[in-house]
Amino acid sequence: MHRLVRSIPHSVRPLPVIPALLVLALLPGLSACRASGGPDAQPDAAKAQAPEAVPVEVVNAQRRSISASYHGSAPLEARAEAQVVAKTSGIALQVLADVGQHVAAGQTLVVIDRDRAKLQVAQAEAQVRKLEANYNRALQLAEQKMVSASDLDQLRFDLDNARATLRLAKLELSYGEVKSPISGVVASREIKPGNFVQINTPIFTVVDTSRLEATLNVPEREIATLKPGQKVELTVDPLPGKTFIGRIDRVSPVVDAGSGTFRVVCAFESEGGLQPGMFGRMRIDYDQRADALVIPRAALLEDSGQPAVYVVRDGKAHRVTLELGYEDGPWVEVRKGLKDGDQVVVAGKAALREGSAVRVLRSTAVTAQAAQ
Known part of the structure; x- marks a missing residue:
């Protein structure tokens, strides 16, 4: 008699029995995994996502004197500055000043050849002497009724005219010495000895x-x-x-x-x-103003609009608009918006928004730098 034996497929074979001790060893690990992924983990995640405090540097609003200035x-x-010009033409015989030299008002700077002017003075003097003699004789003859009043008046007129001609000749002669009109320093010289000088041509510049x-x-x-x-x-x-x-x-x-x-x-x-x-x-x-409330100019926000600063209160930054007064170097006077001791942000302003959490960096170097 043959025994019928059925083969069991591999896919439906019974699983091996896991020892009870192994299961007990794995339970604490499974519980820990469940705890880490469960609802109890939400506070830790929220804490990890909280924004960090922005580090800032602050200076206290303080009282000090401030000046209004332009x-x-x-x-x-x-x-004073004067251009020295020649009032006549001629050859420069002497140049008596140079650049950088101090000169006094009326001091001679250039001597110009004036031989012709001297001759004109001599002629004018001779004419004056001649007319003076004629006029004096006419006065004596007039007492004897031998010269008419009209002839005497003509001689007086001719004498006055000759004297004016003499004064003009002497004036022309004086133009041979070119003098400084003011006291000062010679800034430029446009003439050398031997040069021909043109009338009304600048030859020196003198500055006071x-x-x-x-x-x-x-x-x-x-x-x-x-x-x-x-x-x-x-x-x-x-x-x-x-x-x-x-x-x-x-x-x-x-x-x-x-x-x-x-x-x-x-x-x-x-x-x-x-x-x-x-x-x-x-x-x-x-x-x-001797007792003005001031802050460093560096604390002012650079955006357009009304002047404002960030003030630190209770660990947060608050934007405060200001009414400003005088500006004096690195300091700005605050007329409205702040009070003594308010902490204004001078560094780290760009990262701040209204209500941003801040972490104040206490540094005496910052205060000293703002006061410079």
């Missing part, structure tokens, strides 16, 4: 450097604030680190209709190396 620039000019002037074209809104006598501080690039003190010398009372400006002339003593032609930067203080 700033302008203009080239320095000599107080004892006092320098700078003319500012000031907007008309400042016409009520700038007055003669106010102090002016001057700096020039060729002399770094030096500040020169001058005064407003003259203020034009007329506003130019085309430019809307008026002229302010500032005067400075020529000292410390100042020279005509230097380009000067001027500051004129016309008012001062």
